[in-house]
Amino acid sequence: MSTLPYFTDRRYDYGQEKQYQLKRQDGSVETVELEKVGIAEEGSRINAAALNPLVDHANSASAQIAQLSADVSNLKTRVNVMESTLPDNFLYNHFKDDLSTIDGIKVIRGYYNEAQTRLEV
Numbered sequence: 001m002s003t004l005p006y007f008t009d010r011r012y013d014y015g016q017e018k019q020y021q022l023k024r025q026d027g028s029v030e031t032v033e034l035e036k037v038g039i040a041e042e043g044s045r046i047n048a049a050a051l052n053p054l055v056d057h058a059n060s061a062s063a064q065i066a067q068l069s070a071d072v073s074n075l076k077t078r079v080n081v082m083e084s085t086l087p088d089n090f091l092y093n094h095f096k097d098d099l100s101t102i103d104g105i106k107v108i109r110g111y112y113n114e115a116q117t118r119l120e121v
Contacts, residue, residue: 003059007048 018033044050110121 003062004055006055007051009048 018035019031020034022030022032024030105119107119110119112118113120
């Protein structure tokens with residue numbers, strides 16, 4: 001599973017943070033300084049320092065998901081092995097005695113259901 005790349009901040013040369021170039025229709029270029037006015041609230045800074053902890057968390061979650069996926073796969077294998085050792089999922093009676101009589105059978109737990117001619121636990 002691939003990891004997310006880190007964010008980097010845009011950098012300006014010192015003193016040129018507010019400078020912009022205007023290109024006019026005639027092809028001439030003018031450098032101007034802009035200042036933001038009328039800001040009622042600055043708001044949140046969206047920068048690499050704010051975003052990279054999210055990248056760390058996402059990358060960590062990817063590793064955890066990969067481990068959990070491997071664990072689930074191992075559990076599926078173990079369940080399949082256990083199921084394969086059980087005879088027909090216990091749906092059928094694999095005993096030689098058909099319990100038409102209970103002579104010679106000692107019941108330790110459960111009881112004999114005469115109507116169904118079977119031992120029940």
